[in-house]
Amino acid sequence: MDNFWHVITLLFSDAGAELRYIIGVTLTMSLFSTTISTLIGMPLGILIGSREFRLKKPLMRVTHALMSLPPVVAGLIVYLILSRNGPLGAFHLIYSLQAMVIAQVLLISPIVCGLSTSIASIRAPQMLETTRGFGMKRSKEIWLLLYESRSQLISVLMLAFGRSIAEVGAVQIVGGNIAGKTRVMTTAIMLETNKGNFQYAITLGVVLLLLALVVNLASAGLQEK
Amino acid sequence: MKKILLILLACVLVFSFAACTAGQTSDPGVDDQTPTPENPVIRLSTTTSVNDSGLLAYLQPSFEAATGYRLEISSAGTGAAIQAAKDGNADCLLVHSKSQEEAYIADGFGEVRVPFMYNFFVVIGPKDDAANVKEADTAADAFSAIADSGSTFISRGDASGTHTKELGLWVAAGQLESADATADGTLPVIDAPWYLSIGQGMGATLNMAQEKLAYTLSDKATFLANAANLADLDILLERADDMMNTYSMIAVTPERYDDTNYEGAQAFVTWMTSAEAKQLIADFGVAEYGQQLFFNLEDE
Numbered sequence: 001m002d003n004f005w006h007v008i009t010l011l012f013s014d015a016g017a018e019l020r021y022i023i024g025v026t027l028t029m030s031l032f033s034t035t036i037s038t039l040i041g042m043p044l045g046i047l048i049g050s051r052e053f054r055l056k057k058p059l060m061r062v063t064h065a066l067m068s069l070p071p072v073v074a075g076l077i078v079y080l081i082l083s084r085n086g087p088l089g090a091f092h093l094i095y096s097l098q099a100m101v102i103a104q105v106l107l108i109s110p111i112v113c114g115l116s117t118s119i120a121s122i123r124a125p126q127m128l129e130t131t132r133g134f135g136m137k138r139s140k141e142i143w144l145l146l147y148e149s150r151s152q153l154i155s156v157l158m159l160a161f162g163r164s165i166a167e168v169g170a171v172q173i174v175g176g177n178i179a180g181k182t183r184v185m186t187t188a189i190m191l192e193t194n195k196g197n198f199q200y201a202i203t204l205g206v207v208l209l210l211l212a213l214v215v216n217l218a219s220a221g222l223q224e225k
Numbered sequence: 226m227k228k229i230l231l232i233l234l235a236c237v238l239v240f241s242f243a244a245c246t247a248g249q250t251s252d253p254g255v256d257d258q259t260p261t262p263e264n265p266v267i268r269l270s271t272t273t274s275v276n277d278s279g280l281l282a283y284l285q286p287s288f289e290a291a292t293g294y295r296l297e298i299s300s301a302g303t304g305a306a307i308q309a310a311k312d313g314n315a316d317c318l319l320v321h322s323k324s325q326e327e328a329y330i331a332d333g334f335g336e337v338r339v340p341f342m343y344n345f346f347v348v349i350g351p352k353d354d355a356a357n358v359k360e361a362d363t364a365a366d367a368f369s370a371i372a373d374s375g376s377t378f379i380s381r382g383d384a385s386g387t388h389t390k391e392l393g394l395w396v397a398a399g400q401l402e403s404a405d406a407t408a409d410g411t412l413p414v415i416d417a418p419w420y421l422s423i424g425q426g427m428g429a430t431l432n433m434a435q436e437k438l439a440y441t442l443s444d445k446a447t448f449l450a451n452a453a454n455l456a457d458l459d460i461l462l463e464r465a466d467d468m469m470n471t472y473s474m475i476a477v478t479p480e481r482y483d484d485t486n487y488e489g490a491q492a493f494v495t496w497m498t499s500a501e502a503k504q505l506i507a508d509f510g511v512a513e514y515g516q517q518l519f520f521n522l523e524d525e
Contacts, residue, residue, distance in 0.1 A: 084436050094436055172425075176433055179382060179414060179422040191424035194301050195384040196308025200411075 007206045018180075023207065026184040029097060029171070030164040033104035037160050041109035042153065045116025050124035050145060060117060066110035071103075075170030078103040082174065095176040100184075103170040108160050115156045119149050151223045158219045162212060185211075261293045267489035269298045270307075270315035272386055273426045275472065276300035278446030280509055280519060281319075284497075287505060292492050302385030302426070310334060310475075313482035317490035318475040322386035326473055335475040341498050342506055342519050343471045346390055348462040349431065349448055349455075350376075350440040358440065358461040365397035367462050372400050375419045377439035379430050382422030384412055390470065391442045397467065431455055444470055446510065446518040471522070 010016045048059060080086050082094040082102070093099045123145060131141050146153065168186035175182035177191060185208045192201035275281055276298060285296050299309065303322040307329050309315045318335070320326060326338050348358055348367050356374040361367035371378050381388040392404035392412060406412050414422050423433060427447045434441045435455045445463060448455070462468075474497060476490035496502055503521045510518040 084438075095433065176421075176429075177424050179424065181421070183424070187424070191383060194305045194424075196301075196305040196311075197384075198308075 007203050007210075010203065011207070019204070019207070021180060022183055022185060022188050022204075023211070025097065025182065026165060026186075027211070029100050029104070029184060030161055032097075032101045033108055033164040034157065034161045036101065036105050037108035037112050037164075038157060040105065041112030041114075041160075042116045042156070045113040046120045046142060046145060048113070049117040049120025050128070050142070060114075063110050063114045063117065067114045069107060069110065071107055071167050071169035072173065074107040075103050075173030078106060078170070078174050094174065095178060095182060097175070097182060099174040100171045100182060103174045104164050104167060107167065107170060108163055111163065112156055112160050115159070116153065119152045119156070120145060123149050154219055154223050158216065161215055165208070165211065165215075262489065262492075264486045264489060265293065265295050267294050267296050267317060267486055267493055268315045269296055269317050269319060269493065270309045271298060271300050271319040272303050272306055272321060273300050273428070274321070274385075274387060274444040274447050275319060277426070277428055278444070278450050278510075278518065280446065280506070283509055284502065284505055287501070288493065288496050291501070292496055294489050294492055296493070302381070302383040302388065304384030310477050313485065316477050316486040317493050318477065319472060320386060320475075321470055321472045322389045323471065323473075325386070325389065326475060329475065333478070334481065335478050338473045338475050339494055339498065340471050340473040340522055342521050343469055344519050345445055345464050346387070346442055346468040346470050347445045347448060347460045348440065349434060349443050349458050350461045351438040351457055352459050354459075354461055356440065361462055361465075363397075363465045364394050364442075364462060364467050367465075368394050368398035368400065371440050372398065372415075372417075372419075375417075377419050377421065377437050379434050379437070379439050379441040380414075380420060380422045381427065381430050381442075382412075382414070382424045383426070385426075386470075387427060387442060387444060388412065394442070394467065431458070434458060449510070449514045449518065472519075 010019060045063075048056060048063075078099060079094065081088050082091070082099050083089055084092075084094070093102070127145060127148060128141065131144065136144070166186065168190060171182070171184055172187050172190065175184070175187065177183050177187040183191075185204055189201050189204045189208070192198070192204065269281075271281065277300075281296075281298055285298070289295060299315070300306070301309065303320045303325055306315075306318060306320050307325055310318050310329070311332075311334055318326075318329075329335060330338055346364070348364060350356070350358055350371075356367075356370045356376045358367040358370055361370055380391060389404070389412075392401060395401040395415060396404050400415055401413055404413065414420070421433075421437075421439070423430060425433075427443055428451060430441055431443060431448060431451055432454065433439070435458055438457060440461075445460070448458075448460065474494050476487060476494055477485050479485045479487035506519050506521055507517060510516070
């Protein structure tokens with residue numbers, strides 16, 4: 001409990017400037033990764049789940065395999081691509097916030113896609129039967145499907161956000177944990193643990209948990225609407 | 226089809242269990258003539274620079290064959306290596322930061338510090354050397370030149386021995402007022418856009434220097450061991466007077482924790498300072514890099 005109040009006072013004191021900056025970078029990164037992963041994964045997943053086509057099964061297998069892509073592997077792939085002598089080296093994106101978001105999108109969009117596929121394939125059959133009866137347009141069907149599954153889809157969103165904020169392997173590799181630039185909560189916790197500075201490490205851990213709690217409360221509020 | 230898959234899966238599981246238990250019971254090649262000590266495991270807490278250079282992996286089989294002990298090596302920055310010993314997770318320390326070692330002994334966690342070997346820190350940088358570090362006489366001069374030219378410098382920033390050394394050099398170069406930790410345990414950082422503090426090990430730091438064509442401070446052994454991946458970097462300054470890097474061993478005191486293997490730690494310290502180990506240390510890396518990487522301190 002002492003630790004908890006220590007964290008709260010530190011957050012709003014002068015000494016907490018670095019901590020606030022790290023939180024800012026973490027939230028920026030997680031919001032961008034979650035949004036982009038959702039924009040890519042969710043429509044794709046809904047489409048795959050609600051339609052029948054020849055390559056559906058293989059496509060779902062690949063998505064499911066990518067869902068268990070280890071973060072360090074995603075990090076390594078993005079590192080090799082963005083590295084100075086890699087194919088996209090000319091953009092100088094390595095060790096930047098953008099690089100971290102790219103690695104996380106590679107990691108998280110398959111998860112969003114795979115889960116959305118499952119949700120859509122459960123909901124779609126009965127719903128389509130009804131809407132076809134009404135003679136509804138295909139584009140309208142998708143919107144209705146999204147609306148009807150909103151509560152589950154919000155859970156997927158939260159999972160994506162949780163995965164992003166808790167991830168350490170990929171962001172360490174492509175972000176480089178640069179102080180005041182690409183250092184996020186998880187890489188900072190790793191660093192302080194490696195330094196043997198356990199007090200500060202656990203402080204950061206408590207803040208991370210608080211952030212997760214706030215985000216979950218917000219999502220619970222959304223789901224109840 | 227499903228049945229075959231299930232059987233395959235079961236086989237894989239059984240094999241992995243078998244592999245695990247086999248690993249636990251099999252005894253590593255300890256000489257039959259050497260009696261196994263009562264408490265045969267020594268937990269050595271050391272720094273990434275000693276471990277990444279391959280020195281310990283090279284010495285380990287000879288030590289184990291000679292004494293019958295088994296080494297369990299964990300490596301981290303000096304700060305964390307020392308913290309592990311304080312927390313009772315190590316029997317012996319092998320680190321390279323005199324001030325941190327002395328503080329450790331003053332806190333009553335060990336009796337003596339045994340300095341036994343040294344090597345040199347080197348200033349690493351891009352081959353075109355925009356800051357003209359090659360012309361510097363000392364590391365402090367080199368650091369001034371880097372700061373004046375505004376060239377990117379990557380700092381370990383992880384409270385390691387190399388990081389401590391680097392901060393001392395920045396003080397000597399007039400870029401920092403003090404290298405001491407502040408009250409909350411954080412070490413000073415130069416607040417400039419060209420100074421990147423990354424809080425990672427030596428290998429990751431060198432990789433970033435290669436990516437960003439930046440300067441950094443490294444121990445020579447780790448740079449040479451990774452040189453194949455660092456094609457755009459060179460050793461720009463070495464063997465200056467202010468770049469000596471001394472390694473010491475400290476046996477962790479048995480008074481704090483009951484299970485500390487003090488006899489084992491003593492045996493390790495004794496062996497590491499024996500004629501056999503000295504010869505091995507002097508020979509390390511000579512065949513591979515054409516030069517000696519670690520030097521024995523003379524007996525005093």
